[in-house]
Amino acid sequence: MKPIVTLTINPTIDLATAVAEVTPEHKLRCDAERRDPGGGGLNVARVIRELGGESLALYPRGGSTGELLERLLEEKRLRRWPISISGHTRENFTVTERKSGREFRFVMPGPTLTEAEWKTVLDSLSTVAADVEFIVASGSLAPGVPVDFYARVAHIAREQNAKLVLDTSGEPLRAALEEGVFFAKPNRKEFRDMMGPQVDEPAGMAAAARSFLEKGRAEILVVSMGADGAMLTTREGQYRAVPPPVKTASSVGAGDSFVGGMTFGLARGLPPHEAFRWGIASGTAALMSQGTDLCSRQDVEHLLTQVQPTRLA
Ligand SMILES: Nc1ncnc2c1ncn2[C@@H]1O[C@H](COP(=O)(O)OP(=O)(O)OP(=O)(O)O)[C@@H](O)[C@H]1O
Ligand SMILES: [Mg+2]
Structure with missing residues (x-):
């Protein structure tokens, strides 16, 4: 493989802690913090590695937080291609x-990238893409990065004959889909924002997914629906899968784990409906892990036996 x-155009250091109760004004005495590398693409790279695949993470980073990010990624033994920027890598918590048991997730905007910086990221992508089958672009854009950034990524993927997996939202997603991607994984809300309220009914969602594919925007579409599972659409058919019941520790990273698991399956040559099972198992396994932990291989392999997609069409 x-x-x-x-x-990951806007990586972060994810800081996680716990407190008895969140109240204003008083000092909130927290538990010891833990730090993990984060941001869509870095999470996906970690999941692929955890499942036994090989990944190469490309990302900008800068400042003292950028140095810390490097150390954290080294601990995770990720292969990486960092691009230096003048701003400071963000920290989310x-x-x-x-x-x-509620989780409060604070998300920072991230450093502003200059035109030269985001163009260097694209040039680096062109270089590595020449020799790979799959590229996964995931997460929000950093300030300063143009809204057609992922469309440019899609263009590079096409030129280099690589398959682009895209997990983002809003205008950047819309622009990239005009260019066309291999596999898109919006969640229900992101899909509704693009396709309208017909998505609220199961039949309307299935029809919207088919028309999405017919327009040539993607070859594989998964609309993920949290605890309700997900729907897969390809030219060969449409499937629905519900997650096996699990005890939820934290919902952080479910979407990224889904994308990592499904892409890992596709890269191993599994047909989409089989790779879809890996996505569901990985997304659901992420719920069994605390805080910013993603899925573990053991949990994924265990859940996999319980995921049986049903064919809709
Ligand atoms: N509460 C849950 N119970 C069981 N499985 C879940 C739950 N939430 C998510 N999952 C699993 O993870 C997959 C992706 O979750 P979801 O649809 O919430 O993605 P997302 O909205 O992109 O998440 P994120 O907030 O991480 O970006 C689901 O298809 C499902 O397999
Ligand atoms: Mg998501």
């Missing part, structure tokens, strides 16, 4: 309130 390249 060739390495799967992941692109998640606080679990023990009293209620």
Whole structure:
């Protein structure tokens, strides 16, 4: 298997802690913090590695937080291609309130990239893409990066004969789909924003997914629906899968784990409906892990036996 390249244009250091109760004004005494590398593409790269695949993570980073990010990625033994920028890598943080079990997720905008910086990222992608089968681009854009950034990524993927997996939202997603991608994984809300309220009914969603494919925007479309599972659409057919029941520790990273698991399956040559099972198992396994932990291979392999997609059409 060739390495799967992941692109993270706005990586972060994810800080996780817990507190008895979140209240204003008083000092909130927190548990010892843990730090993990984060951002869509870095999470996907970690999941692929955890499942036994090879990944190469491409990302900009800068400042002292950028150095810390390097160390954290080294600990995770990720193969990486960092691009130096002048701004500081962002830090996001998640606080679990023990009293209620609720998670508060604070997300920073990230450093502003200059035109020269984001163009260097694209040039680096062109270089690595020449020799790979899959590129996964995931996450929000950093400030300063143009809205057609992922469309440019899609263009590079096509030129280099690589398959692009894209997980993002809003205008950047829309623009990239005009260019066309291999596999897109919006969640229900992201898909609704593109296709309209017909998506709220199961039949309407299935029809919207088919018309999405007919327009040539993607070859594989998965609309993920949290606890309700996900729907897969390809030219060969449409499938629905529900997640096996699990005890939820934290919902952080479910979407990225889904994308990592399904892409890993596709890269191993599995047909889409089989790779889809890996996606569901990985997304659901992420819920069994605490805080910013993603899925573990053991949990994924265990859940896999319980995922049976049903064919809709
Ligand atoms: N509460 C849940 N119970 C069981 N499985 C879940 C749950 N939430 C998510 N999953 C699994 O993870 C997959 C992806 O989740 P979801 O649709 O929430 O993605 P997302 O909205 O992109 O998530 P994220 O917030 O991580 O970006 C689902 O298809 C499902 O397999
Ligand atoms: Mg998501």
